[in-house]
Amino acid sequence: MIWLAAASALASSGRVEIDAAQLGAKVPKSLYGVFLEEINNSGEGGLYAELIQNRGFEDANVPPGCTVNGRTLFAPKNPSFWEGYSKNFQMEWPYDSTMPFWSVQGLQLSTRITDAHPLTPASPHALEFTSTAVGGRIVNDGFWGIGVKMGAAYRLSLHAQSLGYTGSLTARLVGQDGKVLASAPIRSIPSGKWGKLSANLTATGSDSRAKFELVVNGKGKGLIDFVSLFPAKTFKNRPNGLRPDLAKMIADLKPAFVRWPGGCVVEGITIETRPRWEQTLGPIETRTPTFIPWGYWVSNGFGYHEWLQFCEDIGAEPLYVFSVGVSCAFRSGTYLPDSETPNLIQNTLDAIEYAIGPTTSKWGGLRAKNGHPKPFPMRTIEIGNEEQGAKYGARVAQFIKPIKAKYPQLKIALSSWISGIDHAAIDAAGPGLDIVDEHAYKPIHWAVNNFDSFAKYPRNVPWELYIGEFATNSGVGRGNMLATIGDAAYMMNMEKNGDLVKMGSYAPLLENTNRRQWEVNLIHFDTDKLYGRASYYACKLFAENLPTVNLATKVDFTPTGENPIHGPIGLGIFGTTAEFKDIQVEQDGKSVYRYDPSAPGKGWQIESGQWVARDGVYAQTGPDFDVWSRLPGDYKDTKVSFKARRLSGAEGFVVSVGNADGRRVQFNVGGWNNTQHTLEVAGQVIKAVRTKAEDGRWYDVEVETRGRHVTCKLDGKVLFDEELPRIDKVLAVAGRDDATGDIIVKVLNPTSAPVDLDLALQNAALTGKGTVTTLASENPEAENSYEKPNQIVPTVTPISFSGDSLKRRFPAYSVSIVRVKTR
Numbered sequence: 118m119i120w121l122a123a124a125s126a127l128a129s130s131g132r133v134e135i136d137a138a139q140l141g142a143k144v145p146k147s148l149y150g151v152f153l154e155e156i157n158n159s160g161e162g163g164l165y166a167e168l169i170q171n172r173g174f175e176d177a178n179v180p181p182g183c184t185v186n187g188r189t190l191f192a193p194k195n196p197s198f199w200e201g202y203s204k205n206f207q208m209e210w211p212y213d214s215t216m217p218f219w220s221v222q223g224l225q226l227s228t229r230i231t232d233a234h235p236l237t238p239a240s241p242h243a244l245e246f247t248s249t250a251v252g253g254r255i256v257n258d259g260f261w262g263i264g265v266k267m268g269a270a271y272r273l274s275l276h277a278q279s280l281g282y283t284g285s286l287t288a289r290l291v292g293q294d295g296k297v298l299a300s301a302p303i304r305s306i307p308s309g310k311w312g313k314l315s316a317n318l319t320a321t322g323s324d325s326r327a328k329f330e331l332v333v334n335g336k337g338k339g340l341i342d343f344v345s346l347f348p349a350k351t352f353k354n355r356p357n358g359l360r361p362d363l364a365k366m367i368a369d370l371k372p373a374f375v376r377w378p379g380g381c382v383v384e385g386i387t388i389e390t391r392p393r394w395e396q397t398l399g400p401i402e403t404r405t406p407t408f409i410p411w412g413y414w415v416s417n418g419f420g421y422h423e424w425l426q427f428c429e430d431i432g433a434e435p436l437y438v439f440s441v442g443v444s445c446a447f448r449s450g451t452y453l454p455d456s457e458t459p460n461l462i463q464n465t466l467d468a469i470e471y472a473i474g475p476t477t478s479k480w481g482g483l484r485a486k487n488g489h490p491k492p493f494p495m496r497t498i499e500i501g502n503e504e505q506g507a508k509y510g511a512r513v514a515q516f517i518k519p520i521k522a523k524y525p526q527l528k529i530a531l532s533s534w535i536s537g538i539d540h541a542a543i544d545a546a547g548p549g550l551d552i553v554d555e556h557a558y559k560p561i562h563w564a565v566n567n568f569d570s571f572a573k574y575p576r577n578v579p580w581e582l583y584i585g586e587f588a589t590n591s592g593v594g595r596g597n598m599l600a601t602i603g604d605a606a607y608m609m610n611m612e613k614n615g616d617l618v619k620m621g622s623y624a625p626l627l628e629n630t631n632r633r634q635w636e637v638n639l640i641h642f643d644t645d646k647l648y649g650r651a652s653y654y655a656c657k658l659f660a661e662n663l664p665t666v667n668l669a670t671k672v673d674f675t676p677t678g679e680n681p682i683h684g685p686i687g688l689g690i691f692g693t694t695a696e697f698k699d700i701q702v703e704q705d706g707k708s709v710y711r712y713d714p715s716a717p718g719k720g721w722q723i724e725s726g727q728w729v730a731r732d733g734v735y736a737q738t739g740p741d742f743d744v745w746s747r748l749p750g751d752y753k754d755t756k757v758s759f760k761a762r763r764l765s766g767a768e769g770f771v772v773s774v775g776n777a778d779g780r781r782v783q784f785n786v787g788g789w790n791n792t793q794h795t796l797e798v799a800g801q802v803i804k805a806v807r808t809k810a811e812d813g814r815w816y817d818v819e820v821e822t823r824g825r826h827v828t829c830k831l832d833g834k835v836l837f838d839e840e841l842p843r844i845d846k847v848l849a850v851a852g853r854d855d856a857t858g859d860i861i862v863k864v865l866n867p868t869s870a871p872v873d874l875d876l877a878l879q880n881a882a883l884t885g886k887g888t889v890t891t892l893a894s895e896n897p898e899a900e901n902s903y904e905k906p907n908q909i910v911p912t913v914t915p916i917s918f919s920g921d922s923l924k925r926r927f928p929a930y931s932v933s934i935v936r937v938k939t940r
């Protein structure tokens with residue numbers, strides 16, 4: 118149910134003046150890239166097309182240097198780089214079996230994991246089975262199932278050996294209902310030595326959560342290892358390749374570069390667990406897996422070479438992030454001593470040589486042997502991720518010298534913590550630093566309100582700015598149109614400051630629905646389907662409509678009307694049972710609603726939760742989080758009053774009194790684990806009083822709105838009395854595309870009403886023809902989904918106009934790209 122009031126306000130009007138004769142900063146071709154990190158099972162069980170989880174039976178391994186006790190992993194008690202003492206870092210250990218994701222069906226079959234017959238040093242463990250009667254099954258769950266499609270072919274390979282086993286195996290794909298979807302025999306299992314066997318399977322049915330099975334048709338003891346299943350069709354048909362639909366989604370963003378492998382992944386939870394590019398080359402059985410900071414093992418099947426190849430396949434430059442010898446600041450922060458830095462630097466030089474060195478060099482030669490004699494177009498590297506301070510900068514300085522000596526053409530980036538420029542790190546890195554990578558995760562409306570942020574950055578600096586990770590990701594649910602508005606504003610800000618901001622990449626890029634580890638991600642996928650959030654389409658539009666140079670652009674817009682807080686009234690609960698009574702709503706001093714105990718619940722629309730009307734009270738009786746019952750309507754200038762008490766659970770109760778700019782305004786009593794009462798807009802705390810809601814105590818609650826003013830009272834005492842600032846403005850940037858001569862104007866209407874704009878295009882030889890591409894949603898909280906993947910997608914409309922003025926209505930909550938032809 119859409120409970121936000123539709124964009125009903127009258128259109129405001131304004132003017133955007135663009136002067137094609139006044140050139141601004143050049144817009145770098147490198148501006149829009151992607152950041153690919155192994156998080157949310159984005160690669161493993163995602164982009165990397167392998168369908169078997171724990172194919173090498175190594176997932177129960179304890180990560181190097183760590184210990185595991187039950188379901189907890191402990192980092193070694195070594196000092197952290199920054200804190201100087203051991204932070205005693207621990208995290209959840211996700212595996213509770215010696216053979217995660219594998220199981221056995223049939224009493225006649227027993228299994229164990231053994232390292233008595235190592236296949237390779239990187240894959241020492243194997244599954245040993247003993248069969249006393251035919252028909253037992255060894256089952257793999259895939260990555261939350263296997264997305265099997267009717268008619269599709271799958272390539273299986275596995276290593277097996279008989280230790281007295283006689284008979285064959287049958288590889289099968291089996292649907293959730295037990296139906297066999299594909300089957301192929303595996304015969305000739307070598308005795309006493311490993312042999313690589315393969316089979317092709319073709320599906321006769323579809324199932325998004327199928328399983329893989331090996332049916333044991335004989336008796337005796339045998340071993341299997343490295344069971345790998347790929348769809349025959351991969352991106353660009355590469356062996357050991359990528360899921361085509363996901364790879365295409367990324368390719369369609371036309372990224373100028375791909376930053377990889379992280380993110381936090383770069384440094385590991387401990388220094389011992391950091392990724393090692395050199396261990397991700399060659400036959401997949403020989404690659405040492407990595408336990409990543411996001412808490413799972415990664416097979417490294419998508420390794421350094423595959424990443425370089427992927428970049429080439431999608432026309433992007435590779436941007437590798439190297440470890441600076443310090444593990445993740447949010448995890449243990451353990452590090453390599455300075456005495457180890459020379460080895461680390463040599464390792465970095467080797468990686469660069471692999472990417473761009475001549476085939477006569479050691480690592481360039483290996484690249485050629487791995488099928489790519491031609492150097493990859495690596496031009497930029499980064500040293501460290503989200504590190505800080507002079508100590509980090511000094512380490513970067515040690516890298517810069519030898520790298521620049523051997524590869525003077527390479528640009529070197531330093532990671533500048535989260536938000537802003539880390540001058541201490543930059544100063545310590547010293548000469549030779551080319552790029553500063555700032556990470557910018559911003560709350561709702563930040564980018565609209567801070568459209569001048571990059572203009573305020575220093576200009577006389579020897580480095581360029583890269584926004585390696587950006588996203589509007591708080592106060593926007595799991596991503597919605599308001600997030601997209603923020604992301605578009607942020608990109609427009611980058612674009613108009615192209616003299617400083619040379620590169621940017623949204624983060625995180627991918628979310629496997631089955632393991633969401635980050636609240637807001639760009640592309641969502643499951644075993645067999647995917648969709649891009651509205652922000653995906655904004656990123657795509659911006660990359661497709663990259664001008665060569667900015668043009669002077671002036672926006673003259675004053676919103677009309679008051680833009681008051683308005684919308685439905687709601688009662689909400691976060692993990693609590695609570696009761697409400699004597700609920701009243703007044704507008705302009707007149708009662709417009711009064712809870713009637715003789716007509717319990719009348720007028721309320723239950724959106725979620727277990728709401729019941731009993732004994733004159735309205736109660737939420739379940740343990741649910743973020744559940745609401747609403748009084749629908751477009752209430753404004755309203756006083757809501759009631760009595761409420763919490764009965765049990767984590768928090769108190771919430772009342773929402775409509776929306777400001779599409780953002781829910783609410784008074785939260787006993788919020789945030791019952792630590793504070795807060796005034797919130799879109800879930801962001803505007804003001805807080807640290808206290809708790811007492812059990813069983815009836816509170817008198819009153820919230821009054823007048824225009825954009827909101828007053829919250831508890832037991833007659835004013836807790837909050839706030840005027841919410843107006844954020845209804847229009848943003849625009851314009852540029853010229855030298856390849857086509859087109860003038861490209863990006864217009865952002867973040868307001869809840871349409872805006873009529875007069876685009877005055879001065880000093881341009883216009884043809885009067887063009888297009889407007891619009892990405893819009895009337896409901897600012899709407900987002901694409903598996904059910905409605907195309908709810909918010911761009912629509913293209915041809916336009917024609919005369920003279921140098923183009924008048925157009927820009928819908929509420931919209932991002933528009935106006936492209937006009939010139940002669």
Ligand code: AHR
Pocket residue numbers: 154156379380381382502503556586624625635
């Ligand atoms: O993008 C997710 C994480 O955010 C990255 O791993 C890290 O660099 C940042 O903190």
